[in-house]
Amino acid sequence: MIATIRSEWIKLRSVRSNVTTTIVAVVIPLAITLLSVTFMRTSGIGENTLSDFVLGTGSIAVLLIGVIGVLCITQEYSQGTIRLTLAATPKRTRVYLAKFVVMALVGALVTGFIILASTTVGSIILESRDVSGPHTGPDSGSAFVAMILMGSLVALLGMAIGTLTRNPPSAITTLVLWPLLVEGIVGALLSLAFEDNVTRWMPFQTGLNSMFAELPEGGFGRWGSLGYFAAWVLLVTVIAERGLKRRDA
């Protein structure tokens, strides 16, 4: 198992497009936060401002990380290496688990780095603009933890979708349109029919909500929302892993 994980790690970092995608996933949210605290009017900056900006970029950050998850499996199909992978490791569950471990760690570490870099450099910028701290709100700690876990979960979801579609464009489209379009439409239709707050049953939206400093009314709470999304990721993962085992490579 350790050998398979090592092999997957070498695969991930030895392809330039994976590294580039990771850099983009870090730079875009980081730049948004830093540009915002650099140019925002000083009068509008409160003690939650920096953490709110960091958490506000969370959705973009985790979706970009999800793309890394998509690529780690779809590039094996587009480049034909999946056949070498499964020939080298005939136990397909082991292959999926190794990728799972690597992507969970990469998702968490990249998100953690975004948070660390954004808050550290953001604070320095604010100090240099004579805005005294603290710059992160009292609840931001648990929200940051939720964001790190979301980084892992969306990476794993991207990988599961990629395993099912086997091709990068359709997997990335599915990953991005799911929260942006599908849940919006389904949620809107359902809320016409039911009085209850049905949008909380939309998994992706609920997962993204877990990263808010102030949670929306009528939801599952931070950890409940995260757990609900995690259950969906697990479901798609199980379907994907069974597909990998069953289908011809």
Next chain:
Amino acid sequence: MITVDGLTKRYGSTVAVDNLSFSVEPGVVTGFLGPNGSGKSTTMRCMIGLDRMQAGRALFDGKPYSSLRNPLHEVGALLDAGNAHSGRTARNHLRWMAASNGLPAKRVDEVLDIVGLQQVAKKRVGQFSLGMKQRLGIASVLLGDPRVVILDEPANGLDPEGIRWIREMLKHLASQGRAVLVSSHLLSEMALIADELVVIGKGRLIEQCTVDQFISRHARKWVVVRSPQLGTLVDVARAKGMQVATNETTAEFHGVESEIIGELAAANGVVLHELSTQTGSLEDAFLEVTATSVEYHGQSEAAK
């Protein structure tokens, strides 16, 4: 050694491989011969567990591929040299494969050396020519020093130098006592590389035998005669019911040995300037045998 027993693979209602059985012995190169679409690649994919077979089994020294803990140590398979990420360097391509089976990075440099790619080890595979990719593929086969080697159409698209390199590499691997199975539809190439043949058509086994046996059994033989009294000899032969084709200076006698014709000439006082036996190429033998299998298939389709 490899034992394939009753392997059957269907895609929907299409039967790609039909109850195929053959064996591959160590120490010799076994050619896996069949026209395009006859099921060679499917058989190989099923053998190493990439595609699921509906019936039968493929054993490597008695064990199915899926039960091998570190398969690269037992079986080196190259199904398509294009199966490499174009953005990865040759060295990294081999490194992840080596790591997956617990092989050290040192082994990667060794196999790069064996196939002569050490100079371009840090170049990306996308910049490689087909011949270089084929060498990289062979390097990946050698990684675990396996006792069984499986190659699917390794000579495809290579220039003459590349083909010669592959040919000598395969003979070398077999001479070290490995079991080597190599598929091809290039029959002339097979005659040069292989000792044994497994011939298939439409997913069915046609024959397993040596190359020489295959040729003598299936290739057409005829006797060519050149003589100033050709007309006399042809008339005598035809009177005996032999099939003879003539042109201005020579005659071809089909279905007889040269001894018979020589004795016939002597008995009739015919002077011979040439008496020789001609054998059709492996190509001819192969086309003849697979043509039959195609017809057979057509009939069975019609019978439904």
